Amino acid sequence: MTTLIDHPMPQHGPRSPITVVDGYVPVIDLASALGGDAADRRAVADAIGETCETSGFLVVVGHGVPAETLTRMYDATREFFALPQEQKEALRSDARDPLMRGFGRKGSLAASNADATVEEERARPDLSETFTYNRLGDPGDTSLPPTAGAGLRLPNKWPALPGFEDAYRAYYARMEDLAVEIMRLFALALRLPEDWFDAKVDRHMTNLTANYYPAQPVAPDPGQLRKGVHSDWGSLTLLYQDDAPGGLQVRDKNGDWLDVPVIPGSFVVNIGDLMAIWTNDTWVSTVHRVVNPPREFSHRERFSMPFFHQPNFDTLIECIPTCTGPDTPPKYAPVLSGEYIMDKFRRAYDL
Numbered sequence: 001m002t003t004l005i006d007h008p009m010p011q012h013g014p015r016s017p018i019t020v021v022d023g024y025v026p027v028i029d030l031a032s033a034l035g036g037d038a039a040d041r042r043a044v045a046d047a048i049g050e051t052c053e054t055s056g057f058l059v060v061v062g063h064g065v066p067a068e069t070l071t072r073m074y075d076a077t078r079e080f081f082a083l084p085q086e087q088k089e090a091l092r093s094d095a096r097d098p099l100m101r102g103f104g105r106k107g108s109l110a111a112s113n114a115d116a117t118v119e120e121e122r123a124r125p126d127l128s129e130t131f132t133y134n135r136l137g138d139p140g141d142t143s144l145p146p147t148a149g150a151g152l153r154l155p156n157k158w159p160a161l162p163g164f165e166d167a168y169r170a171y172y173a174r175m176e177d178l179a180v181e182i183m184r185l186f187a188l189a190l191r192l193p194e195d196w197f198d199a200k201v202d203r204h205m206t207n208l209t210a211n212y213y214p215a216q217p218v219a220p221d222p223g224q225l226r227k228g229v230h231s232d233w234g235s236l237t238l239l240y241q242d243d244a245p246g247g248l249q250v251r252d253k254n255g256d257w258l259d260v261p262v263i264p265g266s267f268v269v270n271i272g273d274l275m276a277i278w279t280n281d282t283w284v285s286t287v288h289r290v291v292n293p294p295r296e297f298s299h300r301e302r303f304s305m306p307f308f309h310q311p312n313f314d315t316l317i318e319c320i321p322t323c324t325g326p327d328t329p330p331k332y333a334p335v336l337s338g339e340y341i342m343d344k345f346r347r348a349y350d351l
């Protein structure tokens with residue numbers, strides 16, 4: 001059994017400092033927002049909002065997700081990726097699945113960028129394997145409108161590992177709750193009614209993906225990374241990362257790459273492109289990457305688990321009223337959440 005959470009969560013009372021560690025990627029304590037009154041919630045929302053304007057990346061503690069839910073998911077993930085390659089191949093994502101459920105295909109997140117040379121990026125694929133679950137593939141799920149294509153309704157693919165599916169479902173359910181809480185804090189930060197996003201994400205189409213970064217016995221080609229430079233695509237990402245070398249970096253305003261701090265038991269929260277479109281670029285969807293380990297740590301594998309929160313298929317993402325004025329007209333044409341993400345998948349993975 002892998003023990004991830006060997007440090008207790010910081011304990012704070014409702015009025016204690018919200019920003020536990022300041023910086024480009026600050027550590028923010030959600031405890032007072034989750035348990036507190038309106039003033040507490042606004043204070044946390046404002047701390048988050050400030051970060052969304054600068055880096056769009058923060059680390060949250062005090063989020064209330066039980067350590068056991070996280071550990072079970074992490075352990076199940078390690079067990080899956082340790083399976084013989086042919087057993088993973090058997091769960092290879094259907095070529096008609098625009099969300100790449102199951103064992104993912106080779107591709108390049110860098111190819112998804114608007115300015116990317118797609119063929120060039122795909123020629124040096126990310127040095128990672130993925131496994132993805134999305135609630136849309138559950139039997140009887142009614143989240144999709146009739147206009148959505150049949151590929152989106154393909155079933156999930158599960159390995160026959162005891163406890164795996166349960167661990168993923170339990171983790172997904174907790175991430176759904178946390179994402180709604182954070183979206184409500186986002187609404188407060190944007191001076192919107194707290195429930196402004198609720199109906200736009202109540203049939204969300206979120207991929208829960210596990211990333212496996214194998215050891216690198218042979219040095220990678222120059223220019224090839226564990227994950228190439230990219231921004232995320234949806235409303236927000238909730239990421240669990242382990243502390244293996246060769247990790248997540250964000251680009252700051254000077255173009256320098258900064259390591260995202262690894263705090264045991266925390267989640268990295270970052271906003272995606274749709275939130276930047278919603279906020280008319282008041283908030284930033286910052287590019288990031290996962291670097292290769294230094295050669296002395298080339299034997300070390302790494303795991304991360306992003307929950308790519310994605311609004312309802314038919315939510316039209318258009319400039320939020322509080323983010324536009326006479327001098328700041330909307331910059332983007334409105335776009336449907338479902339079409340936006342499918343286009344990104346197509347570019348990154350040739351789906």
Ligand SMILES: O=C(O)CCC(=O)C(=O)O
Nearest residue numbers: 211227241248290304306
């Ligand atoms: O593995 C990580 O830390 C981040 C991965 C990532 O950025 C992604 O999958 O979009």
Ligand SMILES: [Fe+2]
Nearest residue numbers: 230231232288
């Ligand atoms: Fe990412």
